[in-house]
Amino acid sequence: MSKKDEFIKIYTEHIKREGSVEFLDFLCSSKSDFFIAPASxxxxxxxxxxxxxxxxxxYYCLQDYLSRDRVKEQYQMNYSxxxxxxxxxxxxVCKINVYHQEQRNKKVNGTWVQVPYYEFEDSMPYGHGEKSVYMITPFMKLSREEAFAIRYHMGFSNEDPSRNVGYTFEHFPLAFALSTADMEATYYCDSMQK
Incomplete structure (x- = not known):
């Protein structure tokens, strides 16, 4: 099964709220490069x-984190x-249509060759997590905790004042869980798939 098919299968099995079909249609349309874009x-x-x-x-890292007994029982983190x-x-989803492939010169074994690389160009620089929330909400209503989780998934590595991140993690535990899953995926899972 391709990664696109795997994504669509999970999405359609679990996300049923009003607007979810339309948002998936957008992701699959020619207006979005979600399934072929790089992550960075x-x-x-x-x-x-x-x-x-x-x-x-x-997704898999968050599922794993939230399945731990300590997280469910002591932290009371139980989400649908x-x-x-x-x-x-x-x-x-804020990364849709922002990476463009270019060519540059690189020395390989003493010889200059053209190699592809990705360049970042965002025509809607609305931030990172907040842009994802902004893109989703015209299609689907998010709960406050879902919106904060997506907005603050970068945790302390974002440019936001640390007091906002700390407050969010304390008051919206899903934000901490998503940030933890994002870091695990970024530094361990994604690098293993190169």
Whole structure:
């Protein structure tokens, strides 16, 4: 099964709220490069299809994190399969249509050759997590916790003041869980798939 098919299968099995079909139609349309885009220019998932792979990795990491007894019993973090799928699969939709493949010179074995690389150009620079929330909400209503989780999934690595991140993690535990899953996927799962 391709990563695109795997994504669509999980999405359609779990995300049922009003507008979900239309948002998936957008992701699959010619207006979106979600399934062929990289996840970054130089770091994790910096290859065609890296974005959908990263999104799936975050989904599996979040599922694993939330399945732990300590998380369920002591932290009382119990979320629906719809919420888990929605925040993990869609947390990085802000990366749609922002990476463009270019060519540059690189010295390989003493010889200059043309190699492809990705360049970042965002015509709607609305931030990172907030842009994902902004892109989803015309299609689907998000709960407050889902919106905060997507908005703050970058955790302390974002440019937001740390007091906002700390407040969010304390008051919206799903944000901490998604950030943890995103970091695990970025630094471990995505790099293993190169």
């Amino acid at each position: 220019t130089r770091f994790h998932g910096n290859y065609a299809g890296g974005l959908v792979e990263h999104s799936l990795n975050v 399969q719809e919420t888990i799928a929605l925040v993990s699969l869609l947390h990085d």
